[in-house]
Amino acid sequence: MNRREVVQKFLLGGTVLVLVPSILESCSKDTTKDPVTNPGNNPPAATKIDLDLSLAENAALKTTGNSMIVQNILIINTGTGIVALTSICTHQGCTVGYHSGAGDIECPCHGSIFSTTGSVINGPASSPLHLYPVSQTGNILTITL
Numbered sequence: 001m002n003r004r005e006v007v008q009k010f011l012l013g014g015t016v017l018v019l020v021p022s023i024l025e026s027c028s029k030d031t032t033k034d035p036v037t038n039p040g041n042n043p044p045a046a047t048k049i050d051l052d053l054s055l056a057e058n059a060a061l062k063t064t065g066n067s068m069i070v071q072n073i074l075i076i077n078t079g080t081g082i083v084a085l086t087s088i089c090t091h092q093g094c095t096v097g098y099h100s101g102a103g104d105i106e107c108p109c110h111g112s113i114f115s116t117t118g119s120v121i122n123g124p125a126s127s128p129l130h131l132y133p134v135s136q137t138g139n140i141l142t143i144t145l
């Protein structure tokens with residue numbers, strides 16, 4: 001091996017040594033975009049829902065016995081106040097609805113019945129519906145998530 005071959009092999013080896021770390025680095029996980037390791041990159045989750053009861057689309061909630069579902073939340077005017085509960089049945093995830101005649105919340109899939117506080121009246125569901133805090137200022141109804 002002459003001097004020229006030695007220099008070429010040295011330079012080739014140096015190139016490999018320089019490239020390997022940069023290739024490995026490019027394959028590494030960018031944790032700044034990982035929502036698990038860096039949850040700050042997620043868009044902020046909504047913490048409340050405001051409904052303007054003066055709008056036609058929400059006006060039904062002014063009347064006792066009416067209800068509506070907004071973002072998987074069942075909002076009910078029970079006559080003694082407005083309550084908000086998850087509309088997702090705790091049994092297998094069907095959408096529940098308010099039955100104003102009985103004053104309860106019923107699941108059409110397997111017949112679970114819940115009170116307007118979310119507690120289970122009849123199964124097969126065994127867990128209550130989540131109840132969200134509700135407040136009202138003027139015409140603005142606020143559901144805290």
Ligand code: FES
Binds near residue numbers: 090091092093123124
């Ligand atoms: S999903 Fe509601 S009772 Fe089964």
